[in-house]
Amino acid sequence: MADDPKQNDAPKKKGDSKAKAEQDQAEPTEKKQGRLSRLRFSKKKDMPGGLWLKCESCSEVIFRKELEEKGRVCPSCGFHFTVPGRERIAMVLDEGTWREQFAEIEALDRLNFIDSTPYSEKIARTVKRTGQNEALLCGFGEVLGKPIVLAILDFGFMGGSMGEVVGEKLALAIELAIRDRRPFVVFTSSGGARMHEGVLSLMQMAKTCAALKKLNDVGGFSICVMTHPTTGGVTASFASVTDIVLAEPGALIGFAGPRVIATTLKQELPAGFQRAEFLLDRGMIDNIVARDKMRETIARLLDYVDEAPYESAAAAVRHA
Amino acid sequence: MNDRSKKKGDGSPGLAFERPIEEIEAQIAELESLSLSTRLDISSEIEALKARLRETIDKTYSELSAWERVNVARHNKRPVANDYVTELVDDFFELHGDRTFGDDAAMMTGFATMEGRRFLLVAHRKGRTTKERLECNFGCAHPEGYRKALRKMRLAEKLGLPIVCMINTPGAYPGIGAEERGQAMAIAENILAMFSLRVPIVAIVIGEGGSGGALGIGVGDRVLMMEHAYYSVISPEGCAAILWKDGERSPDAAEALKLTSKDLLELGVIDEIVNEPLGGAHRAPSVAMNELKRVLLRHLDELIEIEPEALIAGRHTKYRRIGAIEGRFPTVAPSLGEIDVPPRGAAAPDSNGSAPGLTSRVEGADGRAQRRGGGAGPGS
Numbered sequence: 267m268a269d270d271p272k273q274n275d276a277p278k279k280k281g282d283s284k285a286k287a288e289q290d291q292a293e294p295t296e297k298k299q300g301r302l303s304r305l306r307f308s309k310k311k312d313m314p315g316g317l318w319l320k321c322e323s324c325s326e327v328i329f330r331k332e333l334e335e336k337g338r339v340c341p342s343c344g345f346h347f348t349v350p351g352r353e354r355i356a357m358v359l360d361e362g363t364w365r366e367q368f369a370e371i372e373a374l375d376r377l378n379f380i381d382s383t384p385y386s387e388k389i390a391r392t393v394k395r396t397g398q399n400e401a402l403l404c405g406f407g408e409v410l411g412k413p414i415v416l417a418i419l420d421f422g423f424m425g426g427s428m429g430e431v432v433g434e435k436l437a438l439a440i441e442l443a444i445r446d447r448r449p450f451v452v453f454t455s456s457g458g459a460r461m462h463e464g465v466l467s468l469m470q471m472a473k474t475c476a477a478l479k480k481l482n483d484v485g486g487f488s489i490c491v492m493t494h495p496t497t498g499g500v501t502a503s504f505a506s507v508t509d510i511v512l513a514e515p516g517a518l519i520g521f522a523g524p525r526v527i528a529t530t531l532k533q534e535l536p537a538g539f540q541r542a543e544f545l546l547d548r549g550m551i552d553n554i555v556a557r558d559k560m561r562e563t564i565a566r567l568l569d570y571v572d573e574a575p576y577e578s579a580a581a582a583v584r585h586a
Numbered sequence: 587m588n589d590r591s592k593k594k595g596d597g598s599p600g601l602a603f604e605r606p607i608e609e610i611e612a613q614i615a616e617l618e619s620l621s622l623s624t625r626l627d628i629s630s631e632i633e634a635l636k637a638r639l640r641e642t643i644d645k646t647y648s649e650l651s652a653w654e655r656v657n658v659a660r661h662n663k664r665p666v667a668n669d670y671v672t673e674l675v676d677d678f679f680e681l682h683g684d685r686t687f688g689d690d691a692a693m694m695t696g697f698a699t700m701e702g703r704r705f706l707l708v709a710h711r712k713g714r715t716t717k718e719r720l721e722c723n724f725g726c727a728h729p730e731g732y733r734k735a736l737r738k739m740r741l742a743e744k745l746g747l748p749i750v751c752m753i754n755t756p757g758a759y760p761g762i763g764a765e766e767r768g769q770a771m772a773i774a775e776n777i778l779a780m781f782s783l784r785v786p787i788v789a790i791v792i793g794e795g796g797s798g799g800a801l802g803i804g805v806g807d808r809v810l811m812m813e814h815a816y817y818s819v820i821s822p823e824g825c826a827a828i829l830w831k832d833g834e835r836s837p838d839a840a841e842a843l844k845l846t847s848k849d850l851l852e853l854g855v856i857d858e859i860v861n862e863p864l865g866g867a868h869r870a871p872s873v874a875m876n877e878l879k880r881v882l883l884r885h886l887d888e889l890i891e892i893e894p895e896a897l898i899a900g901r902h903t904k905y906r907r908i909g910a911i912e913g914r915f916p917t918v919a920p921s922l923g924e925i926d927v928p929p930r931g932a933a934a935p936d937s938n939g940s941a942p943g944l945t946s947r948v949e950g951a952d953g954r955a956q957r958r959g960g961g962a963g964p965g966s
Contacts, residue, residue, distance in 0.1 A: 368916065371915065371916070374914075376853070376909075377842065377843070377844045379842050379843075380842060381829040381830055381838075381839075381842065382829070382830070430909065434915050437906060438915070438916065438917075438918055441918035442918055444918075445918055445919070459797070459798075459819045459820075460819075461819050461820045461825050461828070461829065461843070462829075463819075464818065464819055464842075464843045464844045464845065464849075464853075465817055465818055465819055465843070465844070465845060465850060465853065465855050466853060466855070466908075466909050467819050468797060468798070468801060468817075468818070468819040469855055469905065469908045469909060471774075471777060471798065471801055472777055472801060472804075472805055472905040472908065473905050473906055473908060475774065475777040475778045475781060475805075475905075476781050476901075476902050476905045476906050477906065478778060479778055479781040479782060479902065480902065497770075498770075498798070499797070499798055499819070501770035501771075501774070502758075502769070502770040502771075502773040502774050502777075502798040502802075503773075503774050503777060503798075504774070505774070506768075506770055506771045506774035506775070507771075507774045507775060507777075507778045519770075520765050520769075520770065521758065521760070521764070521765060521769040521770035521773070521798070522758075522760030522761075522764075522765065522769070526760050526824075527760045527761060527762065527765070530760050530761070531761060531762070535762065536762065539762065539765070540765055544766075548766050548767070548768065549768075550768045550771055
């Protein structure tokens with residue numbers, strides 16, 4: 267909270283104009299973000315069009331097609347790019363096993379929220395662009411022959427933010443897992459709660475945890491895979507309290523966004539701050555799993571539990 | 587945040603509406619001291635001024651904008667947790683520390699006795715003087731604060747003591763240490779655990795209900811809100827900065843976020859508004875606190891009668907259906923067995939007017955659930 271930076275930090279704070287000019291030349295588009303630009307937290311929901319693009323981590327120019335063929339992992343530095351929801355389903359599930367549920371539920375602008383444009387218009391545009399009704403996709407599927415309920419929080423839909431419908435669909439998906447006695451697997455990429463839905467989106471943190479509590483009561487098993495980026499009310503609710511929490515390499519994971527922290531503290535953040543490796547080191551997640559090993563890892567984990575976990579009366583009592 | 591610690595309302599542009607009121611109050615005080623020192627009879631003038639004061643306050647406070655309310659909620663003289671302890675509680679034994687990392691001053695926990703009722707008090711501590719405020723980070727708790735709260739709540743559960751949570755935070759602390767120690771994980775663990783606690787929980791937003799930092803001690807069988815408190819997913823300043831790209835648009839953000847007690851009652855997120863005296867709790871703290879006490883005791887007395895299983899089932903349903911619109915969302919029917927049966931003893935779901943969990947039994951042939959037909963609404 268100290269307003270005064272340490273003495274030796276001072277020159278950087280005031281903005282070393284020469285260094286800044288150099289930076290501006292190198293990164294004209296990031297000019298306005300100033301010193302925070304190096305956080306490389308891109309708000310771009312999908313990769314920009316064109317044949318080539320720049321890696322957000324190593325800045326290497328990559329052939330777009332190559333990146334997509336490599337599962338959106340940077341061929342140069344191994345950075346795991348955010349994956350669109352539909353692509354993730356194809357990556358994780360056995361072919362032809364996906365049966366989507368609750369796809370028809372549409373977002374609703376209950377507060378009549380308007381900033382630069384009405385929220386309802388934003389939803390309509392996003393629905394049209396993405397071809398899906400909300401940021402959460404959920405349904406039945408199989409991983410190497412093992413049946414699961416899968417949920418994907420898709421960053422491409424309003425930053426994967428959690429509003430009422432996302433929270434509701436998560437709870438419904440967990441209830442499907444309870445009913446059909448399947449493990450629940452969720453992939454997150456999200457900026458957190460959706461502020462356009464005000465306190466109703468905050469309440470989804472409680473709703474999703476309530477659903478998970480119910481799953482625990484009957485001895486159900488849950489896995490969350492946090493992918494780049496997972497922050498705010500999503501990290502601070504269901505995503506952090508599944509039985510197993512995995513992360514993809516390099517994923518940004520945290521409560522407050524790095525920009526908020528940097529602005530509040532008025533200081534540079536340490537290298538690697540809030541990355542998956544940082545969280546693993548601090549004991550906050552169970553493991554980091556590379557994308558090409560994700561399918562078999564999930565199947566391996568399911569091997570430990572598919573012996574009728576739901577039958578376990580002990581589990582029910584323990585969580586009661 | 588530093589702006590907020592300025593002296594009184596006059597320092598904050600958000601409290602400009604208080605100025606005419608403060609002027610009349612000053613005039614009255616001046617006349618009263620004059621009448622004492624000079625023994626002049628100016629009681630009629632004073633009476634007239636007092637009438638004007640009441641009118642002005644009444645008019646001002648009936649027309650408060652959302653942003654003005656946010657500033658009332660942050661008012662420097664508004665009662666904070668320490669005041670409630672001093673004013674309302676007959677005995678308070680503070681319990682410190684999370685026994686893992688440290689003792690977060692922004693989170694206060696301890697045994698409390700009020701009119702013969704014993705409970706665990708969990709409260710954000712904001713402090714009043716600048717020194718106090720700095721010590722407890724202006725009410726922004728760290729992970730160890732949330733873990734301390736959880737540890738003490740588990741103790742309360744063991745001892746069969748109800749839990750009273752007083753929420754007053756701009757938000758959980760955004761900092762390097764907080765992230766290193768798992769701010770998000772600590773809050774998530776609290777939310778999850780609060781659904782399992784077998785004792786009554788009453789949560790009250792007494793000032794600022796700042797996002798996850800508030801919800802981290804905010805899951806309750808009853809959620810109450812002081813009339814001029816606010817409860818929001820993000821601070822109006824944060825929302826304005828992100829969506830309007832302009833921190834000056836906080837008043838617009840406050841309006842759009844629907845964060846006042848009245849809004850939240852209408853949305854079905856809170857159960858009851860605790861009325862404040864005319865002109866806000868900062869104008870008559872004792873009156874405000876005692877009104878809260880009255881309402882709190884009523885809820886505690888009601889909840890104490892409910893069996894633990896029913897309490898937990900009711901709490902689950904309350905949040906599972908929070909803010910729900912009847913028939914809007916489908917329901918998963920329990921078609922594959924008795925998954926909804928509580929493990930021990932039979933729940934008595936109707937004791938608080940709502941049924942637990944998966945209620946509706948309508949399901950289509952393709953396994954896809956249909957819209958919910960009828961049944962209980964959120965909360966009660």
